[in-house]
Amino acid sequence: MDPVGVQRFLIVEDTTRIASYLARIVRSHGGEAVLARSVKEADELLEEPAKWAGFLIDVGLPDGSGLDVLSRARANYPGTPALILTGSMERQHINTAFDLNAHYVVKPPEKEHLERFFRDTASFNARLERTAKQWSTRFGLSASEIDILVRAANGEHREQIAKARESSKLTIKKHVANLLHKTSDSSLLGAAQKLLREAAESTD
16 A cells, blocks of 8 residues: 655656755755656556655656646646756646646756755645544544545545545445545535635645
């Protein structure tokens, strides 16, 4: 089972030197770096049932645009911190990155900018975990219900959650029903979005 606390970062970069550099930075912050060198590899990884702590994505990839990767990822991971890397300063790329709620840096990335991204990521993830613990106390949620809620907040759908937790869909359905009864929310997505809003509004 993939524990909630694992800090797993997806690096989508086809230049070996830059990919290795980004992976070192991820590991220096205690994270696990998962590398994709193409749009195809990235899309396949994003289909896996996993919680992602952040995305670092190059725009120019051998088989397409990294912006398209992030756009598709946002369907399941709307709140996951993302950093877009590019070798140009094209206005369209910058505007698209902004629309996708992503940081934007020009390659080669300066360490100061990367450090700031990881600080922001760590801060948000910490606030999310802290808010989830507050919900546990406030609503009397079980450890399983909290795990499912946080996974949903990180963009995992029910099939992904079931697979990651090595549980049946029926078991997940029962946990979700109990969770919604306790929080008075109408859907898991609604509860997850409320949790994300509270985490974003909280202070360190």
